Amino acid sequence: MEFTLHSPLDMHLHLRDGAMLETVAPLSAKEFAGALVMPNLVPPITSKEMVKEYKEQILQASQDGRFTPYMTLFFKSEYDYDFLQDVKDTILAIKLYPAGITTNSSDGVDNFSLDALAPTLEAMSELGIPLCVHGETNGFVMDREAEFVPIYERLAKRFPNLTIIMEHITTKEAVEALMCYENLYATITLHHLYITLDDVAGGLLQPHLFCKPIAKRPEDRMALRKVAFMAHEKVMFGSDSAPHPRSKKEAPGCAAGVFTAPVALAALAQIFEEAGVLENLQKFVSDNAQKIYGITPPKKEVRLIKAPFEVPEKFGDVVPMFAGQKLSWRVERVL
Amino acid sequence: MEFTLHSPLDMHLHLRDGAMLETVAPLSAKEFAGALVMPNLVPPITSKEMVKEYKEQILQASQDGRFTPYMTLFFKSEYDYDFLQDVKDTILAIKLYPAGITTNSSDGVDNFSLDALAPTLEAMSELGIPLCVHGETNGFVMDREAEFVPIYERLAKRFPNLTIIMEHITTKEAVEALMCYENLYATITLHHLYITLDDVAGGLLQPHLFCKPIAKRPEDRMALRKVAFMAHEKVMFGSDSAPHPRSKKEAPGCAAGVFTAPVALAALAQIFEEAGVLENLQKFVSDNAQKIYGITPPKKEVRLIKAPFEVPEKFGDVVPMFAGQKLSWRVERVL
Numbered sequence: 001m002e003f004t005l006h007s008p009l010d011m012h013l014h015l016r017d018g019a020m021l022e023t024v025a026p027l028s029a030k031e032f033a034g035a036l037v038m039p040n041l042v043p044p045i046t047s048k049e050m051v052k053e054y055k056e057q058i059l060q061a062s063q064d065g066r067f068t069p070y071m072t073l074f075f076k077s078e079y080d081y082d083f084l085q086d087v088k089d090t091i092l093a094i095k096l097y098p099a100g101i102t103t104n105s106s107d108g109v110d111n112f113s114l115d116a117l118a119p120t121l122e123a124m125s126e127l128g129i130p131l132c133v134h135g136e137t138n139g140f141v142m143d144r145e146a147e148f149v150p151i152y153e154r155l156a157k158r159f160p161n162l163t164i165i166m167e168h169i170t171t172k173e174a175v176e177a178l179m180c181y182e183n184l185y186a187t188i189t190l191h192h193l194y195i196t197l198d199d200v201a202g203g204l205l206q207p208h209l210f211c212k213p214i215a216k217r218p219e220d221r222m223a224l225r226k227v228a229f230m231a232h233e234k235v236m237f238g239s240d241s242a243p244h245p246r247s248k249k250e251a252p253g254c255a256a257g258v259f260t261a262p263v264a265l266a267a268l269a270q271i272f273e274e275a276g277v278l279e280n281l282q283k284f285v286s287d288n289a290q291k292i293y294g295i296t297p298p299k300k301e302v303r304l305i306k307a308p309f310e311v312p313e314k315f316g317d318v319v320p321m322f323a324g325q326k327l328s329w330r331v332e333r334v335l
Numbered sequence: 336m337e338f339t340l341h342s343p344l345d346m347h348l349h350l351r352d353g354a355m356l357e358t359v360a361p362l363s364a365k366e367f368a369g370a371l372v373m374p375n376l377v378p379p380i381t382s383k384e385m386v387k388e389y390k391e392q393i394l395q396a397s398q399d400g401r402f403t404p405y406m407t408l409f410f411k412s413e414y415d416y417d418f419l420q421d422v423k424d425t426i427l428a429i430k431l432y433p434a435g436i437t438t439n440s441s442d443g444v445d446n447f448s449l450d451a452l453a454p455t456l457e458a459m460s461e462l463g464i465p466l467c468v469h470g471e472t473n474g475f476v477m478d479r480e481a482e483f484v485p486i487y488e489r490l491a492k493r494f495p496n497l498t499i500i501m502e503h504i505t506t507k508e509a510v511e512a513l514m515c516y517e518n519l520y521a522t523i524t525l526h527h528l529y530i531t532l533d534d535v536a537g538g539l540l541q542p543h544l545f546c547k548p549i550a551k552r553p554e555d556r557m558a559l560r561k562v563a564f565m566a567h568e569k570v571m572f573g574s575d576s577a578p579h580p581r582s583k584k585e586a587p588g589c590a591a592g593v594f595t596a597p598v599a600l601a602a603l604a605q606i607f608e609e610a611g612v613l614e615n616l617q618k619f620v621s622d623n624a625q626k627i628y629g630i631t632p633p634k635k636e637v638r639l640i641k642a643p644f645e646v647p648e649k650f651g652d653v654v655p656m657f658a659g660q661k662l663s664w665r666v667e668r669v670l
Contacts (some may be wrong), residue, residue: 141537202476205589255539
């Protein structure tokens with residue numbers, strides 16, 4: 001059995017910088033036609049100059065002329081209309097992090113007064129710049145996303161012309177909210193389609209599956225699978241692939257993040273085929289994102305075949321999801 | 336400020352064997368007058384001879400003549416009246432593990448038909464041997480204990496003369512059930528009084544706080560604190576202190592267990608004092624267990640003072656809870 005994906009997109013990707021960028025950028029660039037690149041470096045990407053410089057680094061590291069890094073800015077409520085108008089053409093979206101909620105997010109928003117955010121969000125609405133949101137409170141780890149849902153709803157209602165992306169959703173509550181507001185969209189990761197908290201901490205503890213938002217309950221995974229497998233037009237693939245060096249994952253104080261970029265398309269083909277919906281993968285992994293963001297990525301044909309794929313133990317110093325395991329699909333060729 | 340505990344008891348303790356036993360037994364024996372020792376070695380303790388030999392090893396390793404290891408057998412539904420009558424004087428209780436539910440439990444019970452268990456449990460009732468239970472199903476990790484509660488209730492109803500100890504309870508559901516049946520009792524650990532899942536996986540991942548049953552929600556911890564702090568006569572301290580070599584904790588596939596034995600009394604004094612109920616600690620950590628089990632431990636006075644205790648990074652090759660942190664109480668002297 002084989003299957004061809006046209007211009008697959010990863011609409012939530014961490015490429016880091018320096019040596020890590022050199023390791024991981026080619027892995028995404030090889031199989032994807034484009035990716036929305038997250039801005040949470042140290043320091044975060046907050047100016048046009050930083051965006052341009054980071055994009056240049058990515059293009060150099062990615063070693064593939066048909067890979068478009070769609071750039072993002074790290075949200076600040078200081079951004080005004082003039083600033084945004086000036087930066088608009090260099091970015092595809094702006095990413096909002098609540099302060100301290102995940103890796104390198106200490107500079108994020110710590111005040112969810114919509115009045116305080118309004119000037120920036122109104123300017124973004126007017127200029128047509130989408131807002132990507134890491135939607136978690138600082139509450140109990142299993143409740144953080146569900147607790148954030150009312151904030152999504154307030155944002156959606158108050159800024160009806162703002163395209164809001166609920167990033168890496170993990171709960172049935174998020175899926176329900178998504179369906180209620182026209183201007184809400186969502187990315188779903190590979191790992192949240194596969195795992196629940198059971199896989200992280202139900203048997204032995206598995207640090208390489210530890211991520212934020214943490215994997216939730218079986219009924220939450222079911223809700224995600226339902227909208228992903230039908231390729232609902234409001235959802236798109238965003239891996240949230242988040243590489244950390246092995247030493248940071250396999251030690252006390254293990255960093256959050258699952259590294260899925262180099263296995264994502266194979267593992268998606270496997271799970272979509274198992275669900276009997278392989279024909280919906282094209283929409284989930286490209287078409288929906290093209291419509292939501294209004295983008296036309298480079299042409300790239302990715303041929304997948306149903307044949308064993310032995311996932312390497314490491315890529316550079318980074319351990320991928322399914323390390324040492326066998327997937328039933330693999331990328332055969334990229335044209 | 337100072338405070339004296341009389342003959343403190345740890346009614347759920349893992350001492351392991353071999354070199355690990357040599358490392359950890361003296362740490363418990365120094366500060367406790369006795370401990371109920373779990374039988375889940377490889378192979379598990381299932382005969383009178385094994386009990387006697389293991390007890391001898393513990394006594395030799397513990398280096399303290401005033402420490403009583405109260406022994407347990409690993410529950411098997413093959414145990415009949417004659418076997419139990421013969422072994423009775425060498426043990427204090429029998430520990431039941433559902434198959435595969437925790438460290439070294441693969442030989443446990445995989446059939447919760449009460450009819451299948453009845454002959455053994457009826458003999459235990461008659462002979463007055465308490466049943467200690469690791470009460471978890473193999474369901475979703477956050478639900479396992481609550482799902483097991485109906486089994487506790489069926490056991491309590493069907494064997495009203497059997498003393499049943501709900502081991503290391505972690506949920507409000509278990510606390511509620513405990514209050515409804517005369518013959519149900521429970522142990523509560525140190526770590527489940529301190530932590531929730533947030534401490535394990537809410538920030539960076541903390542393998543040294545990963546245990547089974549996993550730490551639950553804030554409202555669950557609240558329910559445990561309530562009955563522990565009032566030293567309810569149905570609850571007693573059982574550390575479930577479970578040493579693993581550092582290499583097994585700080586790696587993918589991290590083993591479950593928190594090592595608390597050498598910090599338990601200091602940390603209990605701290606949290607009971609913070610709750611304003613230091614006067615209830617004696618009951619929680621000794622008197623209740625003496626009544627529930629009908630035991631009289633060796634006399635041992637443990638003097639605690641409110642003074643900084645810098646917890647060592649390691650004991651042998653084992654990392655304790657609070658490693659490298661400062662507790663506000665410490666054991667000053669043992670008389």
